[in-house]
Amino acid sequence: MNEFDYDAVIVGAGPIGGYLAQKLAKNKLKVLILEEHSEIGRPFQCAGLVNPKAMASVGLVNTVLTPIWGARIYSPEGTLVEIGHEEKVRTWSVCRKLFDEAVIIQSIESGADIWLSSKPINLEFKEDSVEIEILTPNGIKKLTTKIICGADGAHSWVRRTMRMGRPKETMIGMQIEVTGYMGKNGKLDMYTGSDISPGFFAWVIPSGDTARVGVWSQTKYIGERSCEELLNELMNNSRWSFKFKDCKEVGRFVGSVPSGILKNTTSTRVALFGDAAGICKPTTGGGIGPGFAHIDIIVDDFIDLIRKNKLDATSLSKIDKKIDKMRKSQSRARALRDAFLSHSTDEELEEIFKVWAKPDVIKMINEVGEIENPIPLGTKMLKDIPEFRKLAGKAIKAVLWS
Numbered sequence: 001m002n003e004f005d006y007d008a009v010i011v012g013a014g015p016i017g018g019y020l021a022q023k024l025a026k027n028k029l030k031v032l033i034l035e036e037h038s039e040i041g042r043p044f045q046c047a048g049l050v051n052p053k054a055m056a057s058v059g060l061v062n063t064v065l066t067p068i069w070g071a072r073i074y075s076p077e078g079t080l081v082e083i084g085h086e087e088k089v090r091t092w093s094v095c096r097k098l099f100d101e102a103v104i105i106q107s108i109e110s111g112a113d114i115w116l117s118s119k120p121i122n123l124e125f126k127e128d129s130v131e132i133e134i135l136t137p138n139g140i141k142k143l144t145t146k147i148i149c150g151a152d153g154a155h156s157w158v159r160r161t162m163r164m165g166r167p168k169e170t171m172i173g174m175q176i177e178v179t180g181y182m183g184k185n186g187k188l189d190m191y192t193g194s195d196i197s198p199g200f201f202a203w204v205i206p207s208g209d210t211a212r213v214g215v216w217s218q219t220k221y222i223g224e225r226s227c228e229e230l231l232n233e234l235m236n237n238s239r240w241s242f243k244f245k246d247c248k249e250v251g252r253f254v255g256s257v258p259s260g261i262l263k264n265t266t267s268t269r270v271a272l273f274g275d276a277a278g279i280c281k282p283t284t285g286g287g288i289g290p291g292f293a294h295i296d297i298i299v300d301d302f303i304d305l306i307r308k309n310k311l312d313a314t315s316l317s318k319i320d321k322k323i324d325k326m327r328k329s330q331s332r333a334r335a336l337r338d339a340f341l342s343h344s345t346d347e348e349l350e351e352i353f354k355v356w357a358k359p360d361v362i363k364m365i366n367e368v369g370e371i372e373n374p375i376p377l378g379t380k381m382l383k384d385i386p387e388f389r390k391l392a393g394k395a396i397k398a399v400l401w402s
């Protein structure tokens with residue numbers, strides 16, 4: 001062994017830890033991934049949507065179950081906004097287990113090591129290294145690394161241990177996988193309304209032979225209710241329950257969606273990534289696309305700092321600064337989400353949907369709308385559609401001028 005056992009130890013073998021490991025290992029850094037579970041991709045809590053840019057970064061179209069090219073979005077009273085054209089795939093519905101495994105295999109093929117059923121239990125910071133104590137199936141092991149990377153998900157041990165704060169918002173998501181849903185191939189369905197997903201939306205995503213039915217919300221909106229109750233409401237008591245009458249549940253998942261990038265994603269010899277850094281989108285809850293994008297933005301400088309072992313808080317804060325644009329864009333997207341959805345009553349939503357359902361607005365959505373970047377469409381709507389002027393009042397400070 002050299003002076004260091006590893007250049008970087010990455011905690012968490014999710015898609016973000018795997019992608020980071022691959023990038024570092026390809027650049028000849030010595031990388032170890034620690035995963036507390038005995039297998040990759042289980043348990044997972046995800047609707048399995050991977051956007052085209054993220055998919056292109058890893059080239060894993062073989063994990064796709066259904067290409068998604070359109071959406072049917074329903075108002076609380078049932079006004080339908082149907083968007084998308086078959087020739088333009090907007091996002092991919094993947095098998096998350098296969099996807100996560102494949103990302104990790106890519107990192108191993110690039111040279112990274114992985115220890116399963118292993119998790120860090122203590123960190124000791126030295127002048128030029130970190131000593132990590134790791135609980136493994138063969139007892140406690142100690143090793144040294146230049147830096148520790150927390151890619152350990154929404155409840156990140158690294159983030160908590162290093163007291164690096166909390167994401168601005170944490171949404172709760174609950175999802176079941178079913179057979180027998182009356183959907184349309186290639187289209188995801190979204191349902192709104194305070195009975196079903198207060199402040200947010202419920203979804204049904206085609207995923208091969210099954211469909212994923214989910215809701216997400218925040219405690220401040222759901223009060224005494226649980227996400228399970230909301231899901232039951234959608235499937236059994238709502239105006240859409242007929243679509244679920246032949247559904248049989250084959251899987252069930254609950255998880256958190258941390259959104260609002262931490263003020264500091266780095267500190268001395270520590271960097272956080274993915275859900276650990278609060279990177280999920282406030283508009284869709286998607287964490288894979290933005291997690292990959294974060295890594296793409298900082299990776300060259302990060303590798304340089306690791307090579308030089310210049311990993312003090314000040315040097316690392318320079319890579320943190322590089323995602324300021326991403327932070328700002330998430331804040332603007334959140335303001336748009338609040339203006340159009342989260343802060344609207346059911347009656348206000350109904351009015352919004354009536355405008356969205358107009359043919360010229362549907363045309364605008366199809367032309368300008370992007371799942372990953374709702375800002376251009378939202379801003380255009382606020383500026384160009386007279387009915388939305390009063391919404392613009394709500395969002396103007398954060399969206400138009402930030």
Ligand SMILES: Cc1cc2nc3c(=O)[nH]c(=O)nc-3n(C[C@H](O)[C@H](O)[C@H](O)COP(=O)(O)OP(=O)(O)OC[C@H]3O[C@@H](n4cnc5c(N)ncnc54)[C@H](O)[C@@H]3O)c2cc1C
Pocket residue numbers: 011012013014015016017034035036037041045046047048049050118119120151152153154156157172173174175214253254255256257273274275276280285286287288289291
């Ligand atoms: C209901 C729901 C639906 C979602 N749908 C989508 C979607 O359609 N598209 C999308 O892009 N995102 C979606 N998300 C978000 C997405 O699941 C996450 O953003 C994504 O998984 C983040 O990847 P990650 O690698 O940062 O974390 P994770 O996928 O959570 O991986 C973290 C890994 O770290 C391991 N770990 C944790 N603690 C330790 C420890 N102390 N030691 C060692 N290992 C540890 C875990 O076992 C896990 O393997 C959804 C989330 C929810 C809850």
